[in-house]
Amino acid sequence: MSAVGYDLKFALETIWKVGLASLALGAGLPVLFAAGIRSLAWGSGGEAEDSHAKPSPIGKVLAAVIFLVVIYAIVSGIVYVIATGKGANYDITFKHLIPEIYKKVN
Amino acid sequence: MIGKIILPAMASPVVAAICAATGTFFIYRVTAGVAKRFLNSGFRWGQIGTATLVSLAHGTNDAQKTMGVITLALLATGHWAKFDGIPFWVKLVCALAIALGTYLGGWRIIRTLGKGLVEIESPQGVAAESSSAAVILASSHFGFALSTTHVATGSILGTGIGKRGAEVRWRVAGRMAAGWLLTLPAAAVVGGAVWFIGRAFGTSGAGSVAGALVEFAILLGLAGYIYLRSRKQAIGAHNVNADWDGDTATAQPQLTTGGVA
Numbered sequence: 001m002s003a004v005g006y007d008l009k010f011a012l013e014t015i016w017k018v019g020l021a022s023l024a025l026g027a028g029l030p031v032l033f034a035a036g037i038r039s040l041a042w043g044s045g046g047e048a049e050d051s052h053a054k055p056s057p058i059g060k061v062l063a064a065v066i067f068l069v070v071i072y073a074i075v076s077g078i079v080y081v082i083a084t085g086k087g088a089n090y091d092i093t094f095k096h097l098i099p100e101i102y103k104k105v106n
Numbered sequence: 107m108i109g110k111i112i113l114p115a116m117a118s119p120v121v122a123a124i125c126a127a128t129g130t131f132f133i134y135r136v137t138a139g140v141a142k143r144f145l146n147s148g149f150r151w152g153q154i155g156t157a158t159l160v161s162l163a164h165g166t167n168d169a170q171k172t173m174g175v176i177t178l179a180l181l182a183t184g185h186w187a188k189f190d191g192i193p194f195w196v197k198l199v200c201a202l203a204i205a206l207g208t209y210l211g212g213w214r215i216i217r218t219l220g221k222g223l224v225e226i227e228s229p230q231g232v233a234a235e236s237s238s239a240a241v242i243l244a245s246s247h248f249g250f251a252l253s254t255t256h257v258a259t260g261s262i263l264g265t266g267i268g269k270r271g272a273e274v275r276w277r278v279a280g281r282m283a284a285g286w287l288l289t290l291p292a293a294a295v296v297g298g299a300v301w302f303i304g305r306a307f308g309t310s311g312a313g314s315v316a317g318a319l320v321e322f323a324i325l326l327g328l329a330g331y332i333y334l335r336s337r338k339q340a341i342g343a344h345n346v347n348a349d350w351d352g353d354t355a356t357a358q359p360q361l362t363t364g365g366v367a
Contacts, residue, residue: 008113014250017248018118018121018248019121019125022122022125022237025236026241027236027237029236030152030229031129034132037137038137041139041140041141051139077243081166
């Protein structure tokens with residue numbers, strides 16, 4: 001394959017990957033955050049809801065869990081970018097809940 | 107060149123727009139029934155997080171290009187010989203210059219993007235910022251160079267498309283796109299002109315130093331003129347959200363005649 005052809009193939013494949021990752025994290029996480037806000041409103045009741053419904057404590061617990069998941073995803077995403085960036089000799093594993101960085105063996 | 111710069115530059119705003127539109131659409135679906143005040147104050151907290159992520163993403167991509175160009179020049183002239191490092195002063199100067207530029211020009215851009223292009227609310231801000239951050243970070247990860255500005259603009263357009271009843275001012279978008287197309291050849295012309303002027307003073311010894319100083323003085327003078335011109339009708343916290351004049355499609359707020367601003 002010609003150099004330009006290879007270049008194009010690389011670009012199209014990568015744009016596709018960037019798009020998928022962005023949809024999952026860039027759209028998925030804010031929607032999850034929105035679910036957290038929804039639960040928090042449920043848990044707060046009254047002024048927080050258009051319907052002025054009574055507060056339900058489960059909502060607050062659910063909101064806390066969702067916000068923790070969002071924070072976890074963001075922090076691991078940043079750690080992933082730093083650990084595997086161009087020029088970095090590290091890799092990362094999510095085997096145990098907390099992301100672990102290790103030196104690449106060449 | 108095509109694969110790493112041109113295609114990503116063209117595709118990234120589109121990817122960001124799709125991502126932000128999807129996010130916005132579902133955010134408003136999920137939060138249906140939540141009181142507006144509660145919704146906005148909750149998402150304002152989210153915006154602190156997403157704005158931080160955009161800054162990080164900006165640093166992983168845009169900032170590196172400035173440093174790359176300076177380091178390349180140092181390598182070419184033999185003032186730097188390491189291929190796996192950038193001099194510390196280059197990093198410091200680039201970081202300071204970018205921060206200063208944001209400080210000086212930020213409000214005008216905030217107004218154009220957040221008020222002119224689409225009148226955004228906090229939930230849309232979160233959707234736009236998180237999709238920008240995701241697109242830029244993912245692209246940096248694969249070594250794509252792109253423009254944070256293009257991605258952020260695509261994201262904000264997307265949030266306008268994704269929210270029912272939101273208005274996207276396509277004339278503003280058109281003006282911005284025209285600006286982007288102009289900046290590439292304009293930068294080439296200015297770069298070439300300054301090079302010729304500098305070279306006229308000589309290529310070695312005292313002449314080359316004088317040439318560099320003259321080049322610097324010209325650029326400083328032009329930058330100063332642009333700054334002073336923008337100060338004539340300054341945009342700041344007091345008028346950044348003033349009503350947008352739909353006819354002119356410029357960031358200029360209405361002169362305060364009727365207390366609109």
